[in-house]
Amino acid sequence: MAGTFSQLLLHIVFSTEGRSPWIKGEISERLYSYIGGIVRVEGGVLYDVGGSVDHVHLYVRWRPSASVSDLVRTIKMRSSKWIHETFPGARAFAWQEGYSVFSVSKSQEAAVKRYIANQQQHHKKEDFSGELLRILKAHQVEVDERYVFD
Numbered sequence: 001m002a003g004t005f006s007q008l009l010l011h012i013v014f015s016t017e018g019r020s021p022w023i024k025g026e027i028s029e030r031l032y033s034y035i036g037g038i039v040r041v042e043g044g045v046l047y048d049v050g051g052s053v054d055h056v057h058l059y060v061r062w063r064p065s066a067s068v069s070d071l072v073r074t075i076k077m078r079s080s081k082w083i084h085e086t087f088p089g090a091r092a093f094a095w096q097e098g099y100s101v102f103s104v105s106k107s108q109e110a111a112v113k114r115y116i117a118n119q120q121q122h123h124k125k126e127d128f129s130g131e132l133l134r135i136l137k138a139h140q141v142e143v144d145e146r147y148v149f150d
Contacts, residue, residue: 013056
């Protein structure tokens with residue numbers, strides 16, 4: 001075969017440290033665009049981003065020549081530094097240590113985008129902890145709930 005062809009679509013979810021409500025107002029408006037720039041520079045495509053005050057959801061097309069863990073580490077490191085430099089009142093901001101990632105079939109793209117777009121409405125009924133446990137269960141990821149959150 002003459003080249004590498006891929007369609008690696010990922011739904012990535014991670015929270016602020018301790019699920020503190022940092023991602024609101026101007027921070028959220030600017031953070032989502034900033035994360036898109038990071039993904040682009042790293043060779044991926046950010047199709048959608050959203051979340052709530054304490055976590056983000058990313059729908060990303062990623063490249064096969066790099067690990068997902070490197071992408072998430074880079075997003076967290078650069079965005080955290082940017083938040084500290086851009087918003088003096090957010091010096092205590094931090095991301096949680098871990099993340100969740102799920103493969104997405106192209107046929108489910110519209111559902112994932114709709115899910116991300118409806119985060120604000122969704123979180124009027126369910127907190128991040130419940131949401132993440134539900135997503136993990138839906139993807140049949142076996143976890144011990146005692147160790148999912150910090």
